[in-house]
Amino acid sequence: MKEESIKLPLREEIPEKLTWDLTLIFKNDGECEKELKNIDTQIAEVATYKGLLSKSDSAFLEALKTILKFERRMERLFVYANLKNDQDTSNKYYQGLIARARQLYAKVGASVSWFEPELLELPADRLEEYLVQNTELAKYRHLIEKITSQRKHILSMKEEELLAGATDIFSTAENFFGVLNNSDLKFPEVRDAQNNLIQLSHGNYGKLLENPQRSVRQAAFEGMYHVYQQFQSTFALSLSSHVHTHNFLAQKRHYTDARSASLAKNEIPVSVYDTLVERVHHHLSLLHRYVALRKKILKIDQVHMYDLYTPITKVPSKIYSYEESQKIAVKALNILGDDYTAKVKEAFKSRWIDVVENKGKRSGAYSSGMYDTAPYILLNWQNNLESLFTLVHEMGHSMHSYASNTNQDYHYSDYSIFVAEIASTTNENLLTQYLLDNTSDPQLKAYILNHYLDGFKGTVFRQTQFAEFEQWIHEQDAGQKALTAKEMNEYYMSLNEHYYGSDIFNDPEIAFEWERIPHFYYDFYVYQYATGFAAASALAQKIITQGPKDYLAFLRAGSSDFPIEIIKKAGVDMTKEAYLDSAFDLFEKRLSELEALVLN
Numbered sequence: 186m187k188e189e190s191i192k193l194p195l196r197e198e199i200p201e202k203l204t205w206d207l208t209l210i211f212k213n214d215g216e217c218e219k220e221l222k223n224i225d226t227q228i229a230e231v232a233t234y235k236g237l238l239s240k241s242d243s244a245f246l247e248a249l250k251t252i253l254k255f256e257r258r259m260e261r262l263f264v265y266a267n268l269k270n271d272q273d274t275s276n277k278y279y280q281g282l283i284a285r286a287r288q289l290y291a292k293v294g295a296s297v298s299w300f301e302p303e304l305l306e307l308p309a310d311r312l313e314e315y316l317v318q319n320t321e322l323a324k325y326r327h328l329i330e331k332i333t334s335q336r337k338h339i340l341s342m343k344e345e346e347l348l349a350g351a352t353d354i355f356s357t358a359e360n361f362f363g364v365l366n367n368s369d370l371k372f373p374e375v376r377d378a379q380n381n382l383i384q385l386s387h388g389n390y391g392k393l394l395e396n397p398q399r400s401v402r403q404a405a406f407e408g409m410y411h412v413y414q415q416f417q418s419t420f421a422l423s424l425s426s427h428v429h430t431h432n433f434l435a436q437k438r439h440y441t442d443a444r445s446a447s448l449a450k451n452e453i454p455v456s457v458y459d460t461l462v463e464r465v466h467h468h469l470s471l472l473h474r475y476v477a478l479r480k481k482i483l484k485i486d487q488v489h490m491y492d493l494y495t496p497i498t499k500v501p502s503k504i505y506s507y508e509e510s511q512k513i514a515v516k517a518l519n520i521l522g523d524d525y526t527a528k529v530k531e532a533f534k535s536r537w538i539d540v541v542e543n544k545g546k547r548s549g550a551y552s553s554g555m556y557d558t559a560p561y562i563l564l565n566w567q568n569n570l571e572s573l574f575t576l577v578h579e580m581g582h583s584m585h586s587y588a589s590n591t592n593q594d595y596h597y598s599d600y601s602i603f604v605a606e607i608a609s610t611t612n613e614n615l616l617t618q619y620l621l622d623n624t625s626d627p628q629l630k631a632y633i634l635n636h637y638l639d640g641f642k643g644t645v646f647r648q649t650q651f652a653e654f655e656q657w658i659h660e661q662d663a664g665q666k667a668l669t670a671k672e673m674n675e676y677y678m679s680l681n682e683h684y685y686g687s688d689i690f691n692d693p694e695i696a697f698e699w700e701r702i703p704h705f706y707y708d709f710y711v712y713q714y715a716t717g718f719a720a721a722s723a724l725a726q727k728i729i730t731q732g733p734k735d736y737l738a739f740l741r742a743g744s745s746d747f748p749i750e751i752i753k754k755a756g757v758d759m760t761k762e763a764y765l766d767s768a769f770d771l772f773e774k775r776l777s778e779l780e781a782l783v784l785n
């Protein structure tokens with residue numbers, strides 16, 4: 186690990202053509218500093234509109250436009266500071282710049298915070314009058330209605346004040362979990378494949394579970410969960426307290442339950458959640474078949490929980506250079522049409538991408554930008570197939586942003602978290618299909634098929650399992666039933682047995698897995714990973730068989746409507762089961778192909 190980081194080049198040694206061009210946002214740091222100062226002094230303007238929303242439709246419109254103007258300027262500045270900081274996190278100047286940008290962001294947030302409560306005080310018929318009279322204001326109808334749709338869940342001014350004042354108290358359990366899990370827990374030393382003792386950590390646990398040597402995987406697994414076993418009552422108290430907070434707030438705000446409260450933010454019907462769980466249950470035999478295939482390939486008597494992540498196909502030795510990968514990406518995405526690939530090429534040519542690793546650069550990969558900037562991509566290129574998949578994934582996000590930015594007004598240009606992973610995963614699916622169609626090498630084929638199946642297992646099956654657990658703990662608490670470690674362990678274990686089937690040995694340690702999943706503190710978040718992945722599988726199939734027209738309309742839609750309606754534009758109705766069944770069909774098809782390849 187250390188040796189590798191010594192070899193990394195410094196930021197200034199990276200050839201310019203492999204770095205992103207942030208001068209497209211601000212010519213230089215001085216321009217950014219100037220804008221920071223300007224926003225800081227000019228933001229006072231927003232307060233001059235306070236109390237005027239009930240005066241006239243034009244005053245309302247001016248207030249809204251002014252607020253959006255400042256949010257937009259702030260966002261642009263923040264993107265610049267953030268990307269500069271991420272390209273070399275050891276750079277002191279940019280550390281300071283991002284810290285100041287964050288402070289200013291908070292100031293802008295506080296300066297505009299009066300708007301929503303004042304809007305909600307405006308009588309509904311008066312607001313409707315405004316929207317009918319003023320055609321300019323009508324362009325913001327959906328944005329305004331997103332706020333007012335929560336009206337019946339807003340409490341009296343006094344109650345709202347009381348709740349707002351207790352915000353940090355409501356986050357106590359989550360903060361407590363974070364400190365316990367990330368800094369206080371100490372994991373044991375375990376033996377790696379070379380028989381060296383290494384310190385087990387959250388960071389290396391995933392890699393150790395992939396280790397081809399079974400004893401390494403087992404040691405990591407047992408080492409990790411024996412620690413969680415010791416702290417099970419503490420974790421149970423922390424999670425149940427957090428769940429109780431969700432239930433308390435949902436009840437006080439007159440929602441049926443915490444799940445409805447969370448989904449209401451984006452008007453997602455709970456049937457989307459229920460249909461997901463129901464269809465995953467219906468197709469669990471496919472996961473069992475996949476476990477059975479693992480057992481055969483790994484040539485083991487019994488699959489343990491620590492055998493689920495080690496690769497069952499050989500990693501291709503072929504080198505995927507960045508240059509060649511750009512060409513493959515364009516060919517794989519060609520099915521989306523000339524306009525789409527023209528933009529992909531522009532992203533390459535106009536330096537929207539920060540390609541290679543350097544000392545201090547943020548790890549991983551992402552797509553980031555806003556209405557007035559290019560949709561930039563950060564990569565840490567590694568010359569392998571995984572990097573190609575990452576490139577195509579992030580390109581999916583960036584092209585989604587580009588299409589929404591260029592076809593929507595600023596206030597509808599961002600897209601909801603519910604649809605965020607759809608465009609990226611659809612691109613990965615298109616790449617998968619392209620690679621399968623264009624290789625005759627059985628080893629590479631097997632790797633690509635398993636790449637898809639593993640992704641599906643980890644996203645659709647596993648996240649739905651989490652979603653079910655999350656719903657159950659909320660129901661237990663709402664029904665005033667016991668929710669200690671004992672109940673959580675038992676329920677988690679039964680869920681695990683049900684999901685993985687009879688070919689797996691349910692190691693007793695897996696009962697503690699819920700303890701270490703931060704997402705259980707995110708308020709009904711995880712199901713979106715599963716719905717997004719399944720929708721992307723269905724969409725890629727639709728694109729391949731029926732062309733990209735509807736899909737491209739979805740990319741252009743931004744947040745101009747509620748997410749369920751926007752995905753309908755692409756021809757997928759997520760309140761129904763068909764898109765899920767279509768995703769499972771694809772999983773089954775690729776599973777059969779892999780079985781045929783490796784079992785003969």
Ligand SMILES: [Zn+2]
Pocket residue numbers: 578582606609
């Ligand atoms: Zn993504």
